[in-house]
Amino acid sequence: MTTLTVAASVRVEPEIPTRPARRWPYLPWALAALFLLAYTLLSFRRHDQALTTGYDLGIFEQAVRGYAEGHAPTVALKADGFNQLGDHFSPVLALLAPLYWLWPGAKALLLGQAALLALAVHPLTGYAQRRLGPGAAVVVGVGYGASWGIASAVGFDFHEICFAVPLVAYAVVALGEGRLGHAVAWGAPLVLVKEDLGVTLAALGCLVAWRGARRLGLLTAAFGLAATALEMLVLLPAMNPGGRFAYWTEMDSGAATHGHSLWTLPLDLITPADKARTLILLLAVTAFLAVRSPLLALAVPTVGWRLASANPNYWTTYYHYSAVLMPIVFAAFVDALVRHPGLRRRALAVSLAVTVLLVPGYPLGQLGTGLLWAHSDRAAAVHRLLTRIPDGARVAASNRLVPQLTDRCTVILFDRPERWNTAEWLAVDEGSPMGWPLTPEQELHELALAKDDGYRVVVSDGGVTLLHR
Structure with a gap:
């Protein structure tokens, strides 16, 4: 009786012919x-x-x-x-x-x-x-x-x-x-x-x-x-x-x-x-x-x-x-x-x-496309400059710079003063900002605030600026 009940509850679809095995x-x-x-x-x-x-x-x-x-x-x-x-x-x-x-x-x-x-x-x-x-x-x-x-x-x-x-x-x-x-x-x-x-x-x-x-x-x-x-x-x-x-x-x-x-x-x-x-x-x-x-x-x-x-x-x-x-x-x-x-x-x-x-x-x-494989001066500058930041440092970085550092530093986003002013280092992508979370104009404004707040420019190259306090 149990077997018949289970069988009756199963929806049986018609067998559809298929091609031979692979x-x-x-x-x-x-x-x-x-x-x-x-x-x-x-x-x-x-x-x-x-x-x-x-x-x-x-x-x-x-x-x-x-x-x-x-x-x-x-x-x-x-x-x-x-x-x-x-x-x-x-x-x-x-x-x-x-x-x-x-x-x-x-x-x-x-x-x-x-x-x-x-x-x-x-x-x-x-x-x-x-x-x-x-x-x-x-x-x-x-x-x-x-x-x-x-x-x-x-x-x-x-x-x-x-x-x-x-x-x-x-x-x-x-x-x-x-x-x-x-x-x-x-x-x-x-x-x-x-x-x-x-x-x-x-x-x-x-x-x-x-x-x-x-x-x-x-x-x-x-x-x-x-x-x-x-x-x-x-x-x-x-x-x-x-x-x-x-x-x-x-x-x-x-x-x-x-x-x-x-x-x-x-x-x-x-x-x-x-x-x-x-x-x-x-x-x-x-x-x-x-x-x-x-x-x-x-x-x-x-x-x-x-x-x-x-x-x-x-x-x-x-x-x-x-x-x-x-x-x-x-x-x-x-x-x-x-x-x-x-x-x-x-x-x-x-x-x-x-x-x-x-x-x-x-x-x-x-x-x-050639763009993906071409040499990028900006990318070269990014890799060259970020090596100046020591391992274990606390860094506030622009969005595109963040994943270049997260394996060896404590990284936060360079977005607002109450956050970035807790960092020892700032890494700001001036040359090619992606417009998030800050617009290019806002990013430059925050960069000026950082300089006024005691951060000094260590190096600036290829649109990337590195600051330290």
């Missing part, structure tokens, strides 16, 4: 290795040219350095004694500590991120090859690896979300192949990557339940929601100096500014135009075929909170916010191609064409 067994790993090389070259060259930033690479290096030194992940860039776990709940960063022991510095984080993002190529390419053959696998592997969402993440420093990308990739592929227990096992660690990913895990649980494993799926969904609630309402406020989750205000201001309601919500989710553009490009890389797969539902939580927020950075195709969506849309693409074999050839051709057309507009396109 013909190129090393293809997934070969593509992963190719993109590991590309991501590493891009991120290392940007760092060597002093184009990386304190917000966010410097922040994460300070956190990882804390773990590596055996204490809390304190981030002086945020505030003296600030615990990174009070900003985002990302204890998974501790896994980078062994790499940081071997190679202290920002490049350890950049290499770790490149490896994690490239790792996701393996399950997606393997999935496509098992179901569709090697030709489709190449399109899917290259489509994900060269996608604008991954390129944007690699091209803007380091972020904890890189741990989520391979976990999501393996989980969604296991879900697509009906290995529901494996899907949950891959998805469960997401709650240690970032606080909002518990909702993604809950979505995964709902899909697992829909596929037939109801108890497992509902337990997974409950666990994901409970983890997000615990992290946002208890753990993050407990470790944040303000005693609350720091990002509630962005959601609150979104409601206040845009007047979200049930009547206006559909329009709010696609306006301003940046939102619609992001949604279009998210689906265009799959020739819009991903919408025909239920696997795409896994993207709903991340897309939802981004489009509902008042922060314009969340709406765009830049930065790292779309990285976790890329494995979902490409796994959904494979699933849809299996379900609709008549569309296969045209859809693959469109997907490849869109991928190729978008590459030059995003950071991976920089690998083919």
Whole structure:
């Protein structure tokens, strides 16, 4: 009786004919290795040219350095004694500590991120090859690896979300192949990557339940929601100096500014135009075929909170916010191609064409330009001047100079007098300020204040000024 009851509760989908087993067994790993090389070259060259930033690479290096030194992940860039776990709940960063022991510095984080993002190529390419053959696998592997969402993440420093990308990739592929227990096992660690990913895990649980494993799926969904609630309402406020989750205000201001309601919500989710553009490009890389797969539902939580927020950075195709969506849309693409074999050839051709057309507009396109490889007088001046600062010093630095120092100094941001006047050294990027957190005019004003406050110019070269008090 029990066996019959369990069997009746399992949702059985019709068996869809697939092509024979893979013909190129090393293809997934070969593509992963190719993109590991590309991501590493891009991120290392940007760092060597002093184009990386304190917000966010410097922040994460300070956190990882804390773990590596055996204490809390304190981030002086945020505030003296600030615990990174009070900003985002990302204890998974501790896994980078062994790499940081071997190679202290920002490049350890950049290499770790490149490896994690490239790792996701393996399950997606393997999935496509098992179901569709090697030709489709190449399109899917290259489509994900060269996608604008991954390129944007690699091209803007380091972020904890890189741990989520391979976990999501393996989980969604296991879900697509009906290995529901494996899907949950891959998805469960997401709650240690970032606080909002518990909702993604809950979505995964709902899909697992829909596929037939109801108890497992509902337990997974409950666990994901409970983890997000615990992290946002208890753990993050407990470790944040303000005693609350720091990002509630962005959601609150979104409601206040845009007047979200049930009547206006559909329009709010696609306006301003940046939102619609992001949604279009998210689906265009799959020739819009991903919408025909239920696997795409896994993207709903991340897309939802981004489009509902008042922060314009969340709406765009830049930065790292779309990285976790890329494995979902490409796994959904494979699933849809299996379900609709008549569309296969045209859809693959469109997907490849869109991928190729978008590459030059995003950071991976920089690998083919001379600017990334050319000698930079500014970068040379940065590296030359910063060697004058002794190890262990307290330094206030411009945003682009911060990650050049975080491996050996206590670094804060050169932004306001009550902060920078606590530092022994000031490192100010006058020649090429990025306009954040200070405009070029404000930066020069603060520099004049520092000179009046007793800081003397040690050296000034290539637009970089070093001061000491």
